[in-house]
Amino acid sequence: MESTRDRLIAEATTLLDAGGPAAVTLREVGKRAGVSHNAPYKHFSGKQDLLAAIAARDLRQQSPAAGRRRRATPTEALRAALHRYVAWAVRHPQRFKLIFGAWSGDVAELYAAATEARAAWIELVVAAQDADELPAGDPERLMALLTAVAHGAADLALNGHLSRSGKGRANAQDLVDDLLDYLRG
Amino acid sequence: MESTRDRLIAEATTLLDAGGPAAVTLREVGKRAGVSHNAPYKHFSGKQDLLAAIAARDLRQQSPAAGRRRRATPTEALRAALHRYVAWAVRHPQRFKLIFGAWSGDVAELYAAATEARAAWIELVVAAQDADELPAGDPERLMALLTAVAHGAADLALNGHLSRSGKGRANAQDLVDDLLDYLRG
DNA sequence: ACCTGAACACCGTTCAAGT
């Protein structure tokens, strides 16, 4: 059975995807969930808290630990996880922007989810290094480089800053592959 | 002499830097500029247009073509430009987020500024390739990889997703250097 | 051309009640 809280989060997510945080008005969220315009205050301390709940949920769902499958090699597992990250960002731009936006107030849950995700990324990098498929060196730093490319490529793509035509044509996924190829030597 | 329009942009920028787009209220902007709460409408079609004016100005100021200096080698020139980009983002997070946010309405000026910036980046990459300091290949695609790292590293750093302690400690600038080192072989 | 002041439709948030 779906609780009012779950329904509020679901409706808020729909509004977020459609028009960004500004489109998430507690009045409309309440209306769609079939409650009054300030019933949300009984479940969340305010709009920020409601948005944080969405961000924490998505950060957990999108963690590399979430969508694990068997791959031929450690590098292929890493590549698949990076591709999943980029695909998720391109598919849900507003959630992507939300998660990596400025956070104030109660960030404990978000922080925990981010830390967990980082650990999963490092694990993937270490496995690829152990298989001699990535250069040696501090895995945390190499992880940072890989996620920076995935993150940056996704954000640039979202905002139309990657060329969409001509010989320079590259999508965000291509850039991740380029980096992995360069790293493999 | 400073026009009302210039003063409005300046005050709006101050508010933006301090608290993001939500803190930029036309009422407060007008008040600080010494005019009524809707005088801004005589200079901009609305809040979006005022924010777009800030974004276009900053995009032009921050272009790699803007801060050019003589460097020992083409790679050092490229590295310096990437470092300038990252430093600017970390220094002005709200403007960085604004420029790479969702744009609706009159985006012509912004688009022109972005295209100009891309051309300047490509020039730097081509020079480094000609000096055999970067691998051959489509310069536009290599440029995309480099700017993706700079952009992504800056955004992750801004949101506290780069580790601040321990052996994995790396700031956004370090990641740019790491990529350039890997590319040089 | 540039600006003002009133007005309108919103929104987040608070509060006093209701069941």
Place this chain on the structure above:
DNA sequence: ACCTGAACACCGTTCAAGT
């Protein structure tokens, strides 16, 4: 425990005037 309805202070935007 969960919800409602009125109310308050705000905000973007429009409009009719003013100089």
